[in-house]
Amino acid sequence: MRPGLTEVRDKQFGAFTAWQALCEYTRAEMRTRVDRGDWVRVFHGVYRESATTPTPQLRVEAARLSIGAQSLAAAYETAAELHGFAVSGSSTTHVLGVQRSRTSRLVVHGDRTGPGDLELIHGIVATNAIRTAVDVARTSDRLDALATLDSGLRLGLSCTALLAESERHRGRRGYVQAVELIELADGRAESPMESRTRLRCIDAGLPRPEPQVEVSTRNGLRRLDLGWPEWRIGLEYDSATWHSGEAAAARDDRRHNWLSADGWTVYYATATDVYQRPENFIEPIRCAMRGR
Template identity: 45%
Template sequence: MRSPLRYAAARQHGAFSTRQILSCYTRDELRARVRSQQWKRVFTGSYRHAGSEPTARLRVHAAGLSIGRPVPACLHTAAELLGFGVLDDPVTHVVVGTALPCTRRDELWPHQLLIRPGDVTTLRCATATTDANRTAVDLARTLRRLDALPILDAALAAGACTPEALAAEIEHHTGLPGVRRARALVDLADARAESPQESRMRLLCHDAGLPPPTPQLPVRDDGGRVRRWLDLGWEEAKVGLEYDGADHDGAARRRSDRRRQNWFTDRGWDVYHATDADVFGNPAPLMAQLATALARRSPRYR
């Protein structure tokens, strides 16, 4: 890569524009490098070298080159940059303000968001993004509840937000769509959750009217030492809930899971297991089983 373009790409985390290319290459040379896949298109009018990864930083800078001016990241893209992007989203989300068009194209979605002073921060990597509290609340307002609580939990776990800061941010969104739902979810957010599925299971327990479980509940052996953790647990009743994902397939994992289950059984625990069919399908039978177990094992929950 010729020096002027190499320097431009370095400043832009690997992204470069058609205009920058044509400052030191001909249009035929541009086409030849794209055909040979030496350069890959990111968005309209922006490219990256084939050897560079399309990170969130690169994509945000490429978005600015495509739109024609620097733009801050928002929503899922901002969450990824800020350390709590726990939901996969191939789209690059950026803010263009309320005065510019926001035509969606090539996995680039500009958003006409009203930005207050202080809503945008520039990270140490020189990439602009909506700040953590604004990002978390924007997502909590616009996502379905099963996806919004994992974002809020992850924002707290990453140390990017605090419950108090999220509650204060919510007040700036009064009257906007989804704010009442988001306010209720902020009250439920918990930094102890370690995965989106744990957050979703906790929300399902809440919606079913179950007592609040403890996320990542430590369980002690007969000598009083912590030996195991449960995704969710009710310590007094000795009832636990675990999520079994795709990584639980395979003979070695099944053997490990059986040993783990036996360990809990030996110590008087009833441990239930949820799958994606319970979380995204019909959770009612599992929630009813948990309610029955809690009532049977603890007078407090009858």
């Protein structure tokens, strides 16, 4: 990339406009780079290099450049990304602005903001952490919303503060869902899929499971993703990353054997189970509880 455009790109989190590119390249040169895949369109009239990761900072800045606004604030899941909260992984960028619009990749919300609602994070203006968490809890799918709330608590938010913030949203879409999920949130959850698995259990009417249950066995302390100590039943989210390969299988088998010897029954849930067939782990757990 030529020096003039490199300087502009670096000031804009990796994004640059077609007009800025044409100050350094001919139209034919620019078209060649786009056709080869060297440059990738982010939003209308705005590009990034293919090797540049489309971070939330880049996407928000690209949205500002595309719309031609003096400033935009990251909101909803995009703000949650900036705060380090767990999010669904959607590619849609959410910002607050005067010129409202909605496409599959960019949503400009016309939400009002009050004093203290915005802050600067990683060089980008965004809704503050507490408002962001409540906005996501109101508007996202329940499974994803609880994962965001759990991670927010893990990073220092409190249920008291979240409930207080939710009162400011009373009457808005999703208020009831937000309050319900805030009361279920638990900062002990160590991954988004653990949060989603826990909500599936609660929604199915099982007693509320305890996250990160510690079990003292004859071979030392063991920990389960979720558990019901009263019934000595555990539930593990079977992550392909953690539970794969011969070494992982041997480790899991030994762990499972010691838990079984201590009277625990452990069940497993995969991503497919959680998203599509939760009955695969819910019903065996329900039957085991009845038997005990």
